[in-house]
Amino acid sequence: MTTRNTGKTDPETSRKSSLATLRGLSPFLRPYRRQFLLAGIALLFAAGATLAIPAAFKQMIDLGFGAAGAASATAAAGAAIEGGSLEHINATFLALFGVAAVLAVATAARFYMVSWLGERVTADIRSAVYGHVVRQSPEFFETTRTGEVLSRLTTDTTLIQTVVGTSISLALRNTLLFFGGLVMLFVTSPRLTSIILGLLVLVVLPIVLFGRRVRKLSRDSQDRIADASAVAGEILNAMPTVQAFTREGHESGRFGKEVEGAFTTAMRRIRARSTLTMLAIVLIFGAIVFVLWLGAHAVLEGTMTGGDLGQFILYAGIVAGSVGALSEVMGDAQRAAGATERLLELLGAQSEIQDPLQPKALPARTENGARVTLDDVTFAYPSRLxxxxxxxxxxxxxxxxxxxxxxxxxxGKTTLFQLLLRFYDPQAGAIRLDGVDVRDLALHTLRGAVGIVPQDTVIFSLDAMENIRYGRPDASDDEVIAAARMAAAHDFIERLPQGYTSFLGERGVRLSGGQRQRIAIARALLKNPPLLLLDEATSALDAESERLVQRALEAAMVGRTTIIIAHRLATVQRADRIIVLDEGRIVESGTHAELIALRGVYANLAALQFQTHAPVAA
Ligand SMILES: Nc1ncnc2c1ncn2[C@@H]1O[C@H](COP(=O)(O)OP(=O)(O)OP(=O)(O)O)[C@@H](O)[C@H]1O
Incomplete structure (x- = not known):
């Protein structure tokens, strides 16, 4: 079992996860190699232009202003030199503007490409994770809360977007600027640069140590947010129950506590991050100020020109800026590493129920429906083995x-249905459909042959037409209407404000219980499956709805095998055979009359259960 709890990993593993986890993103980045290359080229140009600016400034100071200053002091040579320095000034200013223009275009191009990549890759990851999650077996959803998955899809992917869309390019740019700036610093003044490098070791060590702490806190912080989303998701799905029991206060308090927990954890991260930033700035600028102080002395002693010092200051600024930016980027990258780890966990979850490697086909359909065989089936839920x-x-x-x-x-009635649909596999025995073990059938073949009308009908936020069409998307409007007629749903749908195009509301809140059931029956009928599984609603319907639903069910059973979890006398009386389950075993089997005569479990059950809403026997 790969996914037990996607939310948490013990601290030991989270420490190991580190930046290397980001490599897990590579399958998502690989399709866009070309775009990365283009972004890389733009990045090179932008970094090159940035590095050229201080050199252009030096030219301006030493050859332009420096020469002009010298010229005004020497009156005799005045005119000639002034002409020369003017040319110099024009040329250097023009060059400076040229460099700025390259910088502008390259920066815009980089921003465009990299943001595009960020959005694109995030969209791909979201779709991949969602696509993977919806294919998981029910066992996955027993251990993973839906709110948690939602949080992964939104918060975690957003973190990755930041990294792909900004941090990677920032990291590359600043790495280039750092090394480029360092080389230029060496060229300008090897002595001062050597001193700077010596100081750098002192600066980097504490930053790295602190970075680790920030990373650990980031993961905690994301986990707390996922916890809060999970709580909210569960409660929002159960609003009527929460309100009926007037537990709104309790529930908002519970969510509030989760949110506060998330806040406290976030604050710890923020404190560590602020300290990291402060530490970085103080150490870096302290080192720079010290070196510049040495530089100022060098100019006074005449071992450096003013232009050299200017250039050195600018390069030092670039190098310091890039170190600062890199430490910020590290924070983001570490947050994204945590997010990537959790998304990869979701993507790595293996569904317990898999298609067979070589699926078998079902024999040609007979006109009566399918044969269903249960061969000594024993099953326990994975959580209760x-x-x-x-x-x-x-x-x-x-x-x-x-x-x-x-x-x-x-x-074990519902469990039987779950096994027939192969939501779980039995630990022993086999289930066969038309003689083929369901484990040998592709899931879409098996489930395509089974229609189910569950007790709680799910109505999607679509119109009536699309809700019925759900199980067979290629059905024509006429086929949908024919199925609705058979299911005794046509008349009430016609009376809806916009007929078949009426929006049924989220989870069908605009329909009555009996109407929802008839929509579900129409949905199953449209699929025309050889095996129909009906889970009769336990809630009592009024006499008219009851009659309509029964009529719909009768129509539904024609020409197919039907297994029905029955709660109504009319249904059991009409069945060819009644199976009585108790504690997971078949305890009695026969027709209504036979079982009543037995005076066993069924007779008792019938006396209790079917009495209350027994309609006139058909
Ligand atoms: N997902 C699950 N994980 C663990 N145990 C489960 C799960 N679903 C059901 N069970 C247990 O399996 C047994 C059979 O449950 P099942 O839902 O099949 O009963 P049922 O006959 O359909 O009951 P009802 O008429 O109340 O719906 C019960 O003891 C139940 O607690």
Whole structure:
């Protein structure tokens, strides 16, 4: 099991994760090599132009102002030299402007390319992670909260966007400026530069040590945000329950606590980061001021020209600036390393349920539907391995048969459906559809052959037409309407304000329970599956809705095998066979009359369960 808890890693692993984790991004960067190359070229030009500016200044000072100053002092040679220095001044100013123009164009080009890359790569990562997550088996969603996944998709990807879209280019540019500036410093004054380098060791060491602390705190901070999102996600999905129990205060308090936790952790990171910044600036500028003080003495002693010192100051500024920028970038990169690690964890999660390497095909469909065979199936949920939800289940359902499954709550009825859809695999035994083990079928073949009407219908925030079409996107409007008619949904849909194009609201809040069910039945019918799984709603419907839903179900069962988790007398009476499950075992099996005569579990269950809303027997 690869993903147990995507949110947290122990401190030991998070320390190891470091910047190397960013390498995990390379599959996402590789497709854009060309763009990276172009951005790199623009970057080179921009860095080159930046490095040329101090040299141009030196020219201006030494040859321009310096010569002009000398010229005015010597009256005799005045005119001739003044002409020469004017030319110099014009040429150096022109050159300076040229350099600035190159800098402008190259910087804009770099910004454009790099921002494009940041957005592009982030979009790719978001899609890849989401695409991977929606293919996970239910087990994944039992251990990973949806809010956490959402936070990964938004917050974490944004951090990566910062790195790809800004930090990489900043890092490269400043590395170039750092080394370029250093070379130029050497050229200008080897002695002063050697002193600077000696001081640099003293400066870098504390920065690196502090950087580590910032990295660890960054990961903690992101984890706290994910925790808060997870809490919010869970509660927002359960608003009616929260409000019905008037727990709004409690819930906002709980979220508030998570947010405060995130704030406290963020503050620790911010404090460490501020200290890091202060440390960097004090150390770097301290060193520079010291070296400049030496430089000023050198000019007074005549071992350096004013232009040299000017140039040295500018290069020193560039080098110091680049070190400062690099330390900032390191902070961002470390945050992104944490984010990358978590996203890669999500991407690395292996679904327990995989397509077989060589999927088999189903035999040609018979007109009655599919045969379903359960061969001594034993299954326990992965989170509760010591307690079998189904044990030694053996069942052979003929094509076209309607089997009602009844049993007390927790008997394993829903679990049976989960296994038939292969959301889980049994630990022992096999499930066969038309004689083929479901593990040998491609998931889309298996699930394509099964239609399900769940107890709680999911209505998507689409219109009625698209909601029914969900299971078969290529169905025509006429086919959708025909399915709706069969499911007794056509009339009420027609009466909606915009008929089939009426928006059904998020999770179908604008429909009644019976209407939602009929939409679900129409959705399953449109798919025309050889095997239909119906989970009858437990909530009582009014007599009219009940009649309509029953009518829809009858239509749905024609020409296919149906397994129905039954809660209504009318349904069990109509079934060809009733299977009574208790504690994961089949305890009785037969028709309604036979089972009543047995006076066993079913007779008891029928007396209790079907009494309350038993409609007139069909
Ligand atoms: N995801 C899960 N992880 C662990 N145990 C589970 C899970 N889902 C169900 N169970 C357990 O498996 C057993 C069978 O549950 P199942 O949902 O199949 O019962 P059911 O017959 O459908 O009940 P009901 O009529 O109340 O819906 C129960 O003991 C239940 O607690």
């Amino acid at each position: 010591d307690e079998a939800a189904l044990s030694h289940l053996a069942l052979d359902i003929r094509p076209g048969e309607t089997v009602a499954v009844v049993g007390p709550s927790g008997a």
